[in-house]
Structures are given as structure tokens and as C-alpha cells.
Amino acid sequence: MPDTIAEQTRLPSELFVDIDRSSPIPMYFQVATTIERAITDGILAPGARLENEIALGERLGLSRPTVRRAIQELVGKGLLVRRRGIGTQVVQRPVTRKVELTSLFDDLERGSKHPSTALLTREVIEADDAIAEQLSVPKGSPVLHVRRLRSSDGVPLAVLENYLPSEFTDITAEELQIRGLYQLLRARGTMMSVAQQRIGARAATSEESRLLDVKAHGAVLTMDRTAYNNNGKAVEYGHHCYRPDLYAFEITLVNK
Missing domain, CATH: 1.10.10.10 (Winged helix-like DNA-binding domain superfamily/Winged helix DNA-binding domain)
Incomplete structure (x- = not known):
């Protein structure tokens, strides 16, 4: 129109x-x-x-x-x-995010942005081999599977996919739409202490192209992360993709 x-x-x-x-x-x-x-x-x-x-x-x-x-x-x-x-x-001002153990929701709020969330999927599933390995749980264990579209000031920025172990399957759809995932974990007494993270790039799927408003099969940034609590237990595994024109990772390098 x-x-x-x-x-x-x-x-x-x-x-x-x-x-x-x-x-x-x-x-x-x-x-x-x-x-x-x-x-x-x-x-x-x-x-x-x-x-x-x-x-x-x-x-x-x-x-x-x-x-x-x-x-x-x-x-x-x-x-x-x-x-x-x-x-x-x-154009939405690009989000430059330091590679630290923080959530996108928290980073946007600290940057005076206005994050919003569209919940795409919330389901309890059985962990397959790959998810069981990432979360260090037995295959077939119940895990919470969540997919969300995160926007900044109304502009789509990232598709976030997460898997969480059984103790978090009580997280509701309503909570996921109004709060960041790490906020919800902290509210349940879980603090993230360390994470393994991999940053990359790939072509967007047809669905991702539509959700992020990028050209069909255009490039997206990706991040895979498994986060652990103070006891070394895996508390979430995430696979996320971001619009490359609005998002960047910032890394400080030190010569040793």
C-alpha cells in the first residue's frame, strides 16, 4: 500500500x-x-x-x-x-556489541535503544544428539526451545534461537515477549559465569530474509554460544543470526 x-x-x-x-x-x-x-x-x-x-x-x-x-x-x-x-x-543506527557475556536485550537497553520481541516458537522438545551435547544432558531429555525476532527501535535486528535444560521449561511465552532471556535466568537465581562462543557468517534462509527484511539469501552474521553457570553447568545454548548492516561485534586485542 x-x-x-x-x-x-x-x-x-x-x-x-x-x-x-x-x-x-x-x-x-x-x-x-x-x-x-x-x-x-x-x-x-x-x-x-x-x-x-x-x-x-x-x-x-x-x-x-x-x-x-x-x-x-x-x-x-x-x-x-x-x-x-x-x-x-x-536507517537504524548500527549496534556495535562488545564480545562479552551479555545478552542482546541488556546491551540494547544500556545503549538507550528500545528492544522488542516477537515470539516465533516456544516449545518443550526432546534433546537430540547435538543439543544434548551442547547442554551436557542425556539424549531425549526435555529442553525448552525458543525462537524470537528481536527488534531495536522497531527495526528487525536478529533472529535468536535458544535451548535451555529442563529446569527452565517453566519460562512462559509472556515472559519471553517482555524480558530478555538472561534477565529471566537471573530472576531464577542463575548467573552466567563463562561461555564458549563462535562468530561467523552465512546466507540467510528464506524465512530469515523475510523476518530481517534483507535481500533473499543475503549474508547474515551468526553467533553460537553455550553459557555456563558458576558451577560449570550449561544453562543455555544459542544459535543467533543478525543483520550485517545494523550489527557488528567489537573485539579488543592485546599484544602479549
């Missing part, structure tokens, strides 16, 4: 009062600079949708090609993105 003006962010005309039509600086560049400043100043929030090129051009008395080139300038800088059926949208 086409965008309506009500669904779009209409930039105040006064933002463009400094545009100088007699200046040797190209008009498209002046418009792009003004919109970029609106983004960095928070006037245009991540996820905001701009009014279409024709409407903006008419308000400013500029040609559509001039406005289009200004928008393309910001698309090239990674500040805007064009989405079919949605329009031009301010």
Missing part, C-alpha cells in the same frame, strides 16, 4: 531556510546536508519515513531530480534506505 502523508515525516520548511540558490554549492548537496543534519540532531529518528520526492520538491520549489540526487547522496552514506512498498526511511 502506498505511503500516506500521515505515515511520513514532513520536514519543517524552516530547516531549509539557509539554502542559497545563488551559491556555487550544488542544490542537491545543500538539501542532502540539511537532511543529514536533521538525522544527526534527532529531528528524523531511526525508522522515520520521509515524504516522497515530489512532495518535498514542490514544497521547496526544487526539481524532482535535485531532490532525488540529494536522497541518493544520503543512501550512499548509509543514512537512508529505499524500501519497496515503504519508501525512503532513516
Whole structure:
């Protein structure tokens, strides 16, 4: 369905009062600079949708090609993105996450983001060979299997898949939708002490492409993690994938 003006962010005309039509600086560049400043100043929030090129051009008395080139300038800088059926949208600021024993939910909250969760799967299953090995439980043991779509400020960021041993099968769907997994484990008296983690990349599945709003079979970052409590018992195994344009891992290297 086409965008309506009500669904779009209409930039105040006064933002463009400094545009100088007699200046040797190209008009498209002046418009792009003004919109970029609106983004960095928070006037245009991540996820905001701009009014279409024709409407903006008419308000400013500029040609559509001039406005289009200004928008393309910001698309090239990674500040805007064009989405079919949605329009031009301010890009969500990338999440840079240190490789530490923390949860994505906690990291987003600390970064003044607004995490939200769509629960895709919550089921108690029997552990197969691979999951039994990761959690150090007998094959066939009941484990909680959870899949969630985690968004940041309304923009899909990651598909999170986790397996937890039988003592956590009482975690409810309602809890998983409003709190982070590590928050729920801490609330049950479980503290994560150490983890084994592997970071990689692969092509997204068709479902992941749809959920994360990335091109079909495009690349996604992956992380596999098994976390252990203070007693060395495995308390969760996770296999997660992330949008590479909005997510990065940060590692500090020390020369020894």
C-alpha cells in the first residue's frame, strides 16, 4: 500500500531556510546536508519515513531530480534506505556489541535503544544428539526451545534461537515477549559465569530474509554460544543470526 502523508515525516520548511540558490554549492548537496543534519540532531529518528520526492520538491520549489540526487547522496552514506512498498526511511543506527557475556536485550537497553520481541516458537522438545551435547544432558531429555525476532527501535535486528535444560521449561511465552532471556535466568537465581562462543557468517534462509527484511539469501552474521553457570553447568545454548548492516561485534586485542 502506498505511503500516506500521515505515515511520513514532513520536514519543517524552516530547516531549509539557509539554502542559497545563488551559491556555487550544488542544490542537491545543500538539501542532502540539511537532511543529514536533521538525522544527526534527532529531528528524523531511526525508522522515520520521509515524504516522497515530489512532495518535498514542490514544497521547496526544487526539481524532482535535485531532490532525488540529494536522497541518493544520503543512501550512499548509509543514512537512508529505499524500501519497496515503504519508501525512503532513516536507517537504524548500527549496534556495535562488545564480545562479552551479555545478552542482546541488556546491551540494547544500556545503549538507550528500545528492544522488542516477537515470539516465533516456544516449545518443550526432546534433546537430540547435538543439543544434548551442547547442554551436557542425556539424549531425549526435555529442553525448552525458543525462537524470537528481536527488534531495536522497531527495526528487525536478529533472529535468536535458544535451548535451555529442563529446569527452565517453566519460562512462559509472556515472559519471553517482555524480558530478555538472561534477565529471566537471573530472576531464577542463575548467573552466567563463562561461555564458549563462535562468530561467523552465512546466507540467510528464506524465512530469515523475510523476518530481517534483507535481500533473499543475503549474508547474515551468526553467533553460537553455550553459557555456563558458576558451577560449570550449561544453562543455555544459542544459535543467533543478525543483520550485517545494523550489527557488528567489537573485539579488543592485546599484544602479549
